[in-house]
Amino acid sequence: MGRSMDTGPRGFEQLQARIDAATARIAVMGLGYVGLPLAVGLAEVGFPVVGVDVDAGRVAAIGRGESYLRDVPSSKVAALRAEGRLSATADYEALRQVDVTFICVPTPYDRQRAPDLSYIRVAAAGIAERLQPGQLIILQSTTYPGTTEEEVQPILEGSGLRAGRDFFLAFSPERINPGDRVHTVRNTPKVVGGVDPASAELAARLLRCLTAEVYVVSSARAAEMSKLLENIFRSVNIALVNELAVLCERMGIDIWEVIAAASTKPFGFMPFTPGPGVGGHCIPVDPCYLAWKAREYDFRTRFIELAAEVNEEMPRHVVGRVAEALNMLGKPLRGADVLLLGVTFKRDVDDARNSPAARIVELLLAAGARVGYNDPYVPVFQVGDDVFCRSALELRSEPLTAGRLRAADCVVIVAGHSDYDYAWLVREAPLIIDTVNATRGLAGPRIVRLGAPVPEGLARGGRGRACEGKATVDPSLLDP
């Protein structure tokens, strides 16, 4: 501890002792991509955990010992459930009984790209009604700097209890990377900042039970900002490489070869890859939170806005690439049968929120194309469910057969799932637009890669090798 909290807020020592003994009762509000792995991780290290979610289906699944997320095995949920360490409820009354509550609810943006804090406010109000002296509340939802102190704290203090005197409040950003089997909640360092030193100390103490490295910053605002820096860093660098990819196409240079070459530099360079646009809950959304908040300080976040502009243009660029390639084969986009492969926002995940695939579908339909898709992880794809799209549409994943591939005028690889057999796809599909270099190492006259020159045969009007020709590996095209 380093210093005594005897004269500090009430309940400090009791909570400290419960954390050390792993007897502190923990609630996790929001059992989604962030909350469920956290709840499971905390239960695994011995804490009794109750998940609180408004989604009755999710609560029931946990009750049956089942997981609904690819990254969390059902076997783990079932074992923790059987041992009585993990439960779930939709009843906020459970919040009265706990020592610590994590808030992991969504933080989307609205159609004007302004932060939508409604979920956080509802969660905070639910806690406030049941807040007990000595409880620790940790906000984990990604948000702009100031949310913990300006939004959550006043709502909680509506209970009559005071932060720093009667209860503890901290912000600790989540760094979960869906689909990543290496970096998990148990081995990824955590950042934490409290509204006062006691809150930071208690939150850090608890988080150290979960992961070895916990970095404490001086305030909740600094912790909130650190999360945004991480995601804006990604957004800006992805935008940079997306811009260079488009330039490389015009210059007849292969961006993938260029990235591989630049990556040999052992210092001062970090590879980012181009793609069909950014998606998911974080990269397209979080930068907007800061850009919005910055205006309150008479400040325009130009890098953030430029990066968003470049990244948001990528679906349109992909559709342009589809039209260009079809044109080379003498086919118009209007009426063409376009099959998308992988509609999630990145490969090997089941999350299609804000996926650039939705925008690509919308633009293809607007151009008069017929659009279908296959994704082993997304049986039903809701287009129009997110802020990029205006018209609601529901597509169903089609079985991926050689016949379906051959029938398509163009196959667009949007998310390069590892499960796809790319050699087979290249053999069967008459034309492939590969937006993520999933076909690296494979050569074919009708593979058009984002960020790379169009194959010569296709550029000559498809008069090269027959489209039915077998895919061959051309060593000069190998992605190092």
Ligand SMILES: NC(=O)c1ccc[n+]([C@@H]2O[C@H](COP(=O)([O-])OP(=O)(O)OC[C@H]3O[C@@H](n4cnc5c(N)ncnc54)[C@H](O)[C@@H]3O)[C@@H](O)[C@H]2O)c1
């Ligand atoms: N998904 C990621 O990779 C990721 C990574 C880091 C941070 N984050 C951030 O974490 C937060 C949660 O994201 P997510 O991807 O887990 O969202 P999610 O949509 O997967 O899960 C949110 C859960 O919260 C529940 N919920 C909504 N309102 C509630 C309420 N009032 N009370 C209780 N439960 C409620 C929903 O039913 C849902 O189960 C967001 O702020 C997001 O930006 C997400």
